[in-house]
Amino acid sequence: MPEGRLDRYPGYDVLRKRDTPSWNDVTRRVIDARLAISDRPRFLSETDWATLQAICERVVPQPPDRPAIPVAALVDDKLCRDDGDGYRNAKLPRLREAWQRGLRAIDAEARVAHGTGFVALDGDAQDALLRAAKQGDLRHPAWEGMPSDVFFDARLLRDIVHAYYSHPTAWSEIGFGGPASPRGYVRMDFDRRDRWEAVEAKGGDEAEVRRRNQRVG
């Protein structure tokens, strides 16, 4: 676990509810399919894929002590399905084109600034480059006129963060109840939880909380 990161919900695993009345059949089908997505690109080229993976590690860093969420593969899956949002800022091309162009442009920027691809940069240099993109400061011809800040917010951040928090591992990490149909919830007031919700550690009680969370279901 990276330093300073708390585990507020030790032992909580939202998947333990899979076979309870909190999940209906269609939810089970959909989540099973998501968990089966392999960590390989189906849409992006190997080079673009490597760049995307490196970006994902900066945007949603993951602890080494649990199986990683295949964030890049979830983004690639969205591209593979060409699952657009139904609108786009006029300054952006369509979903697939925006991602391909953006990834190549970020890699090209790294080569101009550091003489090496984005993947080979250290974390600080990668962050600095991403921050420059966020500021709209990047102008390499590979952007082909697409503003780096619009790409950064509307595609890069949105799609990567959305992918991470659509995975059950992330739900467990933040103590989200997860799927909830048909059972729903009963206790709605401050500081109330149903038996099928995560127990939060308040400090010093991790072992007990872990035991209780293992019974959540």
Next chain:
Amino acid sequence: MSDDPQQTPRAKDGRAPDVFHEGGWIPMREYRETDEVDFVLVGTGAGGGTLACRLAEAGFSVVALDAGPYWRPLEDFASDEVEQNKLYWTDERICDGENPLQLGSNNSGKSVGGSTVHFAMVSLRFRPEWFKARSLLGYGADWPLDWREMWHYYREVEQALKIAGPVTYPWGPKRPRYPYRPHEVNAAGLVLAKGAEALGIDWVPTPLATLSAPRGNSPPCVYRGFCTIGCSTNAKQSALITWIPRAIRAGAEIRDLAMVGRVETDRDGGRVTGVRYQREGRWRFQRARNVVVAGYAIETPRLLLNSATDRWPDGLANSSGLVGKNLMVQANQAVWGTMDEEIRWYKGPPSLALTEHWNYEDDGKDFFGGYAIMSQGPLPALWASTQAIDRDLWGEALIQEMQKYNHQVGLKIVGEMLPQERNRVTLADETDQYGLPIARVTYSWCDNDHRLIDHALRSMTQAMQAVGARELWEQRNDTCHLNGTARMGDDPRSSVVDADCRSWDIPNLWICDGSVFPTVGGVNPSLTIQAIACRTGDRIKALAARGEL
């Protein structure tokens, strides 16, 4: 045969899905395309679904087409943000202007039942003065409707949907008690309540179109909290499970996966003759004596513009030049923070408490219009991307912040934005999968919009501070809902339709959806859209009885 409702129509061969029973069907009357039906409707959402029901119950022959699928909520709706993207209008649209809109999940649906399938169920009446905003309040435009008449139709819709709400409503003229008791308020809503009490203003449990007690085949709400991605229990009183089954029972035919590309006119362009639409890979034509366009405030003007002819080169119903103009979204700014207590805002409908104080109180305002403040409960993926984009949080900082998910709270407004002709829907050069030009949506906030937003952010910050929320931050860049683009009025030169939703230019072409709003008010629009549809149904019946259709 595939049972993928996004690939193969379900409402066919004399039957439609029974949304209340897994695998069940209900009988449905079918018309031939060569039958000249009394009404063909384009769109089955808050406007189209309601009007289809009212027209069928009045004895007219009705065919209602929707580009979207016919869902079976009990079987098709997952508790999952990604999967439920299938409810939204995801065909491409281009957004520009000084404040380009974010649409998709945020604005419009593509389903039998329209956007009510994923709406948040908040069901509010307009403040009476808003119907005469220009003459009584000095901004925007007057509606050609009288608030007292609307009060009657609001009541009718509240009864039809068994709205759950408070016994007394502290703002505006007296209204009867809501049909069903109010919902229990969750912790996120109690934060709003405490904040309002600290500021000395009223609040109420939100009037909601989800059941607080059983009704027919619908169970009460189970507080699962996934309302804006579709209700899998049928507690939500969407058009899909209320008006549409009623319409079918009364003899209407619904055609799902039926995308209308053009409203056709007769040779001299004086009357419409029916609609050209694509279903099962083929272009077809349905004859009709009247056409009602109810595709919501982007698709409605897009269809009218795409239906241009030699006689109507600027599009149908557009002699005023106003089709597509005066698009209005609503301000949707928020103040977010963190509490010591566990809130767990994912439980229950997202907005269980609200205050309309600033809709009714005009003192101390430096802007026109008003806003309602509502409690919030965003799901994780949406919430995380909001924080990433609007707070510039990513990397370890985002992961850490998301650990506070169960302690976070927020207040959000639905605020009035003013009509401006420069905010509009036009046709882009790009085409969609049907070969139809797609919509370009241009939006810029005006000074008044900015002032309203500043005022709202101040009052929400005060309320949040009063309840001891920490780490407050303002989300400025958000809007919701779509209205305008085919406004109603008294004068053919300054409006597109009359008070009956009948187009001024072509007497048998009607528009009945969120597009007809001349102003948008500070409340969510769907109750008003449904009330207008009920009124339009009654007016059409009355006109028909007088031989004036």
